[in-house]
Amino acid sequence: MKRIGVIIPSITDGLQVELLDGIFKTASAADCDVIVLTTATNGMEFHIQNEIMTGEESIYLLLERAELDGILLVSQYFDKATVRKTLSELIRRAAIPCIDLGGTKLGFETVSIPQAEAVCELTDHIIEKHGCRDLIFLAGPEGISDSEQRISGFLRSANVHDCSYEIIYGDFWKFRANELGNEFIEHKRRLPDAVLCASDTMAVALCDTLQSGGISVPDDVIVTGYDGHISAISNFPSITTVSGNMFELGKTGVNKLLGIATDAQRSDMHIIYGASCGCVERMKDYQTAALKVREQIQRDAEIGAMLEMRVNANVITRTSSVDSLDELTDIVDQTAHIIKSYKSLHICLLPNWDSDPEHPDACPTQPFPEQMLCALSKNAWTAGVKGGPFPTKHIVPALMGEHEPTLVFVLSLHTSSQVFGYCGFTYESALDFTVSLLLFNYMTSLANGMRILRHKLYAEYLQKIEESSHYDKMTDMLSKKGLLLYLESQKELNVRNCIMLVTVSQLAAAPNRKKKNDLSDIYLQSDLLLANAIRLVSGRNKTAAHLDKMTFAIVFSLPDNGTPETMAEEMMIQLELLIRKMQEGTSADFLPEPYYVCGEVAYPAEKCVSELWDVLNAHKPKVKGFTGIGELKKLRRELHKAPELNWNLTELSKRLNISKSYVQKLYKEHFGISFIDDLIEARIEMARQLLLTTDLRISEVASSCGYQNATHFMRQFKNKVGMSPSEFRKSSK
Structure with a gap:
């Protein structure tokens, strides 16, 4: 059975999931496994390379050992040029055929999917159904293949229907869309019948700007998008858009890699009709959109519930007190059910992870050895099995011998830059995998248990040396x-x-x-x-x-x-x-x-x-007073990790089995700050990070940080920071 490797950073966006779904469905139909080498975070260009990034990115070193028939490099999602360069060098050293789905100039073959037809069909709909004759097309950057293809589809329809039009080059992002919206509001540009955007991000931004300036969508102007992103479907009004682009890209990449001829007439791209063009009578499409939004909300709710269960289960504490590898894998066997929707998991360790007790913080991984140690293989809801050595080229033991086409996500098992191996998770569908805080914490607690075991071996080593x-x-x-x-x-x-x-x-x-x-x-x-x-x-x-x-x-x-x-x-x-x-x-x-x-x-x-x-x-004097200080400190760590949860003194007093007044006294005494002030500081710090790193609205930032009232959040933020959230975001740019 052939194997295709996919190299992609943290999978946090629905379009990335759609891409992987297209890859695996096409590959499995051709009797191929798919191994996804990924990380939990994605370094930005302005980030200094730190030990955590180095530890996570060590998973890509498996390319030098893995037995792969081809690689799909999703380069467009790697934000750091240095990482793209490193990956390019690794792939060349491994001498594995590679298709670059990002189309970046790394020297690999690329693929292009036909996008003009879908845009032409969407433009036909706007002209024929809604009678629009004066059009603007807000494109991506000039000279970019995706942008030019979408322009050509628009021009084909506009010229056939003899419409007046204007092409405006944008950035696929919010900035040019916001500028265009303000030009309409300030009457610097005449308002057309419709604006067709080459991305959903631009369409959503344009709608928001127009409506904030009193221009109604779709009553005053129709707006459409492209991508089928959840942000467009869940927007008000919902955006009429083209969906299936990323699925088609994944499918095309696999077919080119395997040398399979594709049917040029058959495409998975299609229009999702929304309220932004006025198609309110298309109830079936609204129903489809509503179901997608509901599924997304349910997924988010499940992640939140499982995160709370993760905290209550106290897995980190359990893995922090292990005395042997068997004890650690037993904990994983007992608690792995908190990871959502996985089919099987495999803990694969470096065979020499415990062989150098004199240097407890060293675990060499460059390159990965020819054999790995499978500490545990486990199918969901069944007892795990302790394994032994297996060839690294197979990635996980599940890919040895005869098997059905399998989808494996592989993440590094590390603390900072100290790498102990990796974990392989298999799934029925790419739609089941999510890089969540839950999974990140679980992997971290497992790696921390490995680190503690290494240090205990070091302590035993020192004890023996000391005795002699x-x-x-x-x-x-x-x-x-x-x-x-x-x-x-x-x-x-x-x-x-x-x-x-x-x-x-x-x-x-x-x-x-x-x-x-x-x-x-x-x-x-x-x-x-x-x-x-x-x-x-x-x-x-x-x-x-x-x-x-x-x-x-x-x-x-x-x-x-x-x-x-x-x-x-x-x-x-x-x-x-x-x-x-x-x-x-x-x-x-x-x-x-x-x-x-x-x-x-x-x-x-x-x-x-x-x-x-x-x-x-x-x-020796006994410890004075309350003996649950360790539990209080643990609760405080939980508070700072997730300040958005509903923290209150009543909950803390129940968890500690002491009165609320005593909780307040202990909190101030041991941490030098009151409980409520500490909670506010944690939430304000979280808000700072969201304002700096996301484009969430102020009300969304408030909700994400645990505030029920956005006005209260803004007042509290200004009191602590000295400026409003909006002023803080502008001053940081």
Whole structure:
């Protein structure tokens, strides 16, 4: 069975899904598998390449190992020229036949689909059905093939019907459409009978501008689009448009790649009649449009519901505490049902993911090895199976042996740039796959579990090294073994030595906290702060040792007029001052509160240290007050990840099983900000990002950030930012 690879960035738009639907339906009819190499994000040209992008884009390195009969490169959706160049080099090195569906000048073959006929049919409809004789065609950029084809279809109809017309070159985007609409409103240009737009984005923007200026669509002017995008179908008024363009592109690309002759007369492109041309009597088309909108709304609702279930299921917490790969794959087996509509999933790991414990943050992937390790294969709603090594050229084990044509989406399994392998998801239809926050979080939690396993192996490795060494590798102090040898050597000198064991009783919030850290880093930061402080306090006249995790020892000589308790208390004061001073130059959110025991050294030294250690653990202070601080911090992280949800004190008090007033007190005490102010800041920050990166209306931004009232949102935004949302968006351009 042949295999076609599709290279495409994050699949977030309905037209991308339509393209993949056309690819898979055509490929499966020709008995071909389709493997989609994709990512969860798509870097823009102005984005600096970061570790997360590098980790995600490592999935394209599979091209050097995958056994593919051809590649479809969807280059038009890759926004960074550097990524397009890298992909071009990878494809050439792999020596796999490639068709570039984006038509970019990367040197590969391209395809072109006939678009003139559909535009001609749409123009005929506007002229013959609605009697329009004075026309404007708002095209794309001059010289672009898609734009010129659509112009030729318009001209064919306009000339046959002897209509007056004007061609205006645009940008396929909103800017020229907005300008044209304002020209009509300000009477700088005469209003025609109809404006036919070469893209739905331009048609929607033109309708919005016209109607905001008092010009009615379709009563004063008819507007049409092209693409069949959900934004056109769901617009008010719904846009009359040409649909099926991307499906046809996918179909044509597959046929050219496989050398299959296509029927020039048969096309999947068709007109969807909407209210923007006045075809209100075409109820069947309205019904079709309404069903599409309803399906989109249902999909969005399902994603939202599953996201809430994902948060409540606490998968991240479960994967963060695993002790073995088997335990991690068991969690995936038990929770994979929260991923929507998948047919099967395969966790494919680098065989040497755990073979270098001395370097826990390194996982080489360039290139991928000839064999991968299948940690788990699972069909939906059935128990998974632990696998073994398999040839990387097959991508996933499901493609080995005889099988029906299969659609596989492959995403990198990584934390930042540390790549552990990839996950392959198979689907019945391209329409079933969505890159959602739910899927992104699930992949992240799985990769984080792998990272934690690597660090646990590193900790075990250090422990073994430490046990066989006199020095602790992390702190450069004496190890426990080294301390005992040192104490025994002091016995011969008849020196009156004392020993002080120091540990952390609890963590206190830093008073000048400037940065929010993940809880997984807090204990490491506290350990390092305490170790550095002890190193400074011990100096030349004292000997320090790192015994276990956060337990340290300081050996000091006792003067004739001193006592162990007096000396130890003085050192504790110095330690606390040093810890707070060092914290000022770090990003630590919490300070370690040291606790100690002390006494004179007795022999044998091992027995003396052991007895002091027992006293230290027996009398260590208990954590004061409420013991669910970890849960409160987890809830706060959830709030900052999804501030648009209906957060309130009642919900928090139920989750924590304490009163609302106590929640407020704890929130302020531990985070230095009230709950309501923290929620507002999180929502305003989300609004900033949406205003900078999207073209959503202000009311849509308000709704997306959890505001029921757009006026309240605008007032709160101005109060926090110092300008209105509109002013903020304009000032950022």
